[in-house]
Amino acid sequence: MKFGVWVLVGMAILLSVGVLGSEKSVSAQVATDPVFVGAGDIASCTSTGDEATAKLLDTIPGTVYTTGDNAYESGTASEFENCYAPSWGRPTIEERTYPTLGNHEYYSTANADGYFGYFGAGRVSYDASTKGYYSYNLGEWHVVALKSMCEKVGGCDATSPMVTWLKQDLAANPRTCTLAYFHHPLFGSGNVSGGSSKMKLSWEVLYAANADVVLNGHNHNYQRFAPQTPSGEADPVQGIREFVVGTGGRSLNTFKTTVANTEVRNANTYGVLKLTLHPTSYDWEFVPVAGQTFTDSGSDNCDPDGTTPTDPVPGPPKVISTSPANGATQVAPTADVSATFSEAMDASSTDGDPSTITATTFKLVRLNSDGTTTRVTATVSYDDATNKAILNPSSDLSSGRTYKATVTTGAEDLFGNALDQNSTKVGNQSKSWKFTVQ
Numbered sequence: 001m002k003f004g005v006w007v008l009v010g011m012a013i014l015l016s017v018g019v020l021g022s023e024k025s026v027s028a029q030v031a032t033d034p035v036f037v038g039a040g041d042i043a044s045c046t047s048t049g050d051e052a053t054a055k056l057l058d059t060i061p062g063t064v065y066t067t068g069d070n071a072y073e074s075g076t077a078s079e080f081e082n083c084y085a086p087s088w089g090r091p092t093i094e095e096r097t098y099p100t101l102g103n104h105e106y107y108s109t110a111n112a113d114g115y116f117g118y119f120g121a122g123r124v125s126y127d128a129s130t131k132g133y134y135s136y137n138l139g140e141w142h143v144v145a146l147k148s149m150c151e152k153v154g155g156c157d158a159t160s161p162m163v164t165w166l167k168q169d170l171a172a173n174p175r176t177c178t179l180a181y182f183h184h185p186l187f188g189s190g191n192v193s194g195g196s197s198k199m200k201l202s203w204e205v206l207y208a209a210n211a212d213v214v215l216n217g218h219n220h221n222y223q224r225f226a227p228q229t230p231s232g233e234a235d236p237v238q239g240i241r242e243f244v245v246g247t248g249g250r251s252l253n254t255f256k257t258t259v260a261n262t263e264v265r266n267a268n269t270y271g272v273l274k275l276t277l278h279p280t281s282y283d284w285e286f287v288p289v290a291g292q293t294f295t296d297s298g299s300d301n302c303d304p305d306g307t308t309p310t311d312p313v314p315g316p317p318k319v320i321s322t323s324p325a326n327g328a329t330q331v332a333p334t335a336d337v338s339a340t341f342s343e344a345m346d347a348s349s350t351d352g353d354p355s356t357i358t359a360t361t362f363k364l365v366r367l368n369s370d371g372t373t374t375r376v377t378a379t380v381s382y383d384d385a386t387n388k389a390i391l392n393p394s395s396d397l398s399s400g401r402t403y404k405a406t407v408t409t410g411a412e413d414l415f416g417n418a419l420d421q422n423s424t425k426v427g428n429q430s431k432s433w434k435f436t437v438q
Contacts, residue, residue: 034139035062037274037287040102040183040217042248043084044072049249049270052289054087056272060287063138064093067217068102068148068183070115072250075105080118087249089118100145101132102183102217106152133162135169140279142175144206148184148199148216156198163201168384170209171414172348176280177302178211185216185244187225187232189255189262203230207240212302213275213282217246220253221267222286224296228261241300243284245273269294313343316420317413319431322405326433333396333437337364337378337405340388341419346412347382347389357382357389361410364391367402367434376403397437406432 037060043050057064066088071079080089088097099119105112112132132147144166150156157163170178184196186203196218206214207230227239246253247270254267271288285297321340324331339362347357359380365373377394389407397403409428411419420428 033279034141034277035060035274036065036138036143036179036277037062037272038065038067038097038215039245039248039272040067040100041069041220041246041250042066042072043070043079043087043089044250045079045083046072047250049251049289050084050087051249053247053249053270053272054090054093056287056289057088057093058090060272060274062096062274064088064097065145065181065215066097066099066248067181067215067245068100069104069217069246069250070099070101071118072104074107075101075112075114076108077114077117080114084118098136098143098145100182101147101149103149106149110152112149112152131162133165135173137173137175139277140175141177141179141277142170142173144169144178144180146180146182146199146202148182148196148218150198150202156201158201163205166202166205168348170205170211171344171384172346174414177277177282178206178209179213179215179275179277180206180211181215183216184218185223185242186214186230187228187242187259187261188216188219188244189223189257189259189265200230203240207238210238211240212300214240214242215273216242216244217248219244220246220251221255222247222265222269222271222273222294222296223262224264224284225259226261226263227300232260234261243273245286247271264296266294266296313413316417316423316428317345317411318342318419318421319407322431322433324433324435326435328435330438331397331435333399335397335437336393337391337403338388339405339407339431340386341411341413342387344384344387344414345382345389346414346416347384355382356410356412359391361408362389362391362406363408364393364403364405366398367404373404399437402434402436404432404434406430 071084101112101115105115131153135144150162154161184199186199223244225242226234227236227241229235229239249270252267269288269292271286274285274287276283281301283299286295288294319339320342323338345357347355362380364376367373378391381390408430409418418428421431422429
């Protein structure tokens with residue numbers, strides 16, 4: 001994942017391992033490739049650092065991210081309006097900002113009301129008004145904003161809502177390049193706070209999906225790490241490169257130790273990290289505020305061969321079992337109808353495209369004696385663990401009547417392959433079956 005790295009580091013660095021490769025750049029600069037720029041630990045009414053970093057954002061086009069702790073000291077509504085809004089909340093910056101939240105957002109209320117009130121409906125272009133985690137695509141990249149205060153939304157373990165969602169989101173968005181950002185770093189050398197193990201399971205999910213970059217804050221300094229595993233072992237092939245960018249303006253903290261795989265770090269410069277996201281690679285540049293000289297820049301590939309993930313189950317999906325079975329009788333009027341697929345299906349809308357498992361692609365009709373049909377009103381859900389779509393009628397089915405269920409070819413797997421129940425026929429074929437209610 002990480003060959004041909006090009007690195008330039010300014011004179012003011014505290015630690016550097018220097019040039020990591022002989023290639024000058026892993027990809028040519030393309031004017032249309034998106035820019036992703038930001039930092040964390042940002043605004044305070046007692047500091048002017050956020051004003052200085054906001055001036056940098058005024059000159060750098062592109063999508064703005066935050067890595068949490070946006071408004072000090074406690075993330076109150078007043079602090080967002082009076083401290084954050086005049087700098088990073090200026091309209092030309094806020095309208096392109098995709099934030100995450102940190103621990104300080106919870107200092108005033110148990111639900112981070114100040115953050116969600118400020119970045120709620122009508123203020124940003126995504127739906128994260130209650131969860132605090134979400135995803136989107138930026139150019140050819142898939143970008144995931146996580147909530148490292150995961151204990152506030154059901155926990156941080158493997159079966160928690162956020163980690164379960166993350167697995168589904170990454171499966172639904174197979175990309176050559178993937179980036180995640182959140183507040184607490186897994187690895188860090190901060191004096192006040194270092195790394196936080198609570199995000200290790202999220203890292204493991206990202207690592208298994210071949211993610212490339214993680215951005216964090218929390219440590220009020222800048223750190224760049226070599227690609228590594230979730231256990232902290234150097235891994236130049238599949239490893240994730242972590243950047244800590246807690247340099248948004250609140251304050252700066254020194255280091256208490258040097259964590260393994262550290263490449264570059266600096267504890268005396270406010271600034272923002274700018275990433276240029278090419279289709280199969282990225283460039284990074286730490287941009288310091290006016291009057292400072294430290295910088296750090298370089299490039300890296302997402303994957304050694306630059307290929308996209310392959311379909312683990314080539315070809316179109318099929319329905320492999322149904323409930324009730326075709327021809328079943330004495331079916332209970334209260335029964336749900338289900339279809340189990342041969343592989344995982346695209347039942348998520350987190351990738352910006354609509355789900356393909358819906359009441360439009362999975363439907364039920366009652367067969368009438370005059371040859372007509374009556375559509376049954378129902379809701380449709382999908383169980384990722386079993387690859388099963390479930391149709392739940394809104395009222396009991398009619399006794400003694402026969403019903404026909406159909407899954408159409410609008411149902412697709414995660415790689416966009418449409419359902420084809422009979423590959424020996426020309427064109428994709430839907431799946432239908434009948435049953436009779438007792």
